Amino acid sequence: MNIDIPGGKDPIGYVWGEMVPGIGPAAANFSMAVYAHTTLGLREFEAARLRIAQINGCVFCLDWRTERDGEKVEDGFLDAVTEWRTTTAFDDRTRLAAEYAERYAVDHHGLDGEFWDRMTAHYSQVEIVELSMCLGSWLAFGRLNHVLGLDAMCMLPNKP
Numbered sequence: 001m002n003i004d005i006p007g008g009k010d011p012i013g014y015v016w017g018e019m020v021p022g023i024g025p026a027a028a029n030f031s032m033a034v035y036a037h038t039t040l041g042l043r044e045f046e047a048a049r050l051r052i053a054q055i056n057g058c059v060f061c062l063d064w065r066t067e068r069d070g071e072k073v074e075d076g077f078l079d080a081v082t083e084w085r086t087t088t089a090f091d092d093r094t095r096l097a098a099e100y101a102e103r104y105a106v107d108h109h110g111l112d113g114e115f116w117d118r119m120t121a122h123y124s125q126v127e128i129v130e131l132s133m134c135l136g137s138w139l140a141f142g143r144l145n146h147v148l149g150l151d152a153m154c155m156l157p158n159k160p
Contacts, residue, residue, distance in 0.1 A: 001148070001149035001150065002147065002148050002149045003015055003019075003148050003149065003150075011150055012150060015148060015150060016028050027141065030137055031137050031141050034133065034134040034137050034138075035066065038130065038134065039126075039127070039130060040097075040127060040130060040131060040134070041093070042066065042068050042071060042072075042073065043073060043077075043090075043091075043093075043094045043097075044093050044094045044096075044097035044131075045066060045097070045134070046065065046066055046073045046077060046081075047077075047080075047081055047084065047090065047094045047095075047097040047098040047101070048097040048098060048100065048101040048131060048134060048135060048138075049061070049066065049101075049134070049138055050062070050077070050078055050081040050098075051081050051084065051097075051098045051101035051102050051105075052101050052104075052105055052135060052138040052139050052142060053138070053142060054081065054082065055101075055102065055105045055106060055139075056105075056138075056139065056142035056143050056146055057146055058142035058143075058145055058146045058151045059146075059151045059152050060145065060151045060152065061138070061142050061145075061151070062078070065077075076089070077089070081098055084098035084099060084102075085099075092122050093122050093123065096118060096119060096122055096123070097131065099115075100115075100119065100131065100135070101135055101138075103115070104132070104135045104136075104139070105135070105139050
């Protein structure tokens with residue numbers, strides 16, 4: 001861990017809450033909002049989230065699987081995300097979600113007209129904005145937790 005945590009303190013609660021009380025709780029609320037209020041399908045949500053986790057190298061995020069109504073993505077989904085370009089496990093929306101996540105994280109200046117034509121053929125503008133906000137949350141907070149060494153201790157609370 002790259003931050004000193006006082007004895008007896010929960011590392012996540014301490015860093016995200018006590019150290020920066022004017023920022024951390026607001027960031028945590030944003031982070032949780034992408035799970036609690038998403039309208040995206042589980043497969044495209046998880047494909048995008050897991051691609052960002054792979055790029056960030058966030059240990060917790062790679063191990064986590066979002067659950068909705070008792071459903072999770074199938075075993076092997078993470079491997080399919082790794083192979084998003086060629087996997088037969090993805091439909092067009094899921095493949096685009098993984099592609100968008102990767103390009104958002106590593107080449108956002110390269111999102112050209114051809115990409116946006118494909119994206120708008122499969123996603124509404126509202127869905128694109130929602131996915132973009134999800135990607136921003138995962139990219140920022142996954143990296144924050146990883147660089148501070150918190151990702152091995154991260155626990156997401158249950159949705160209300």
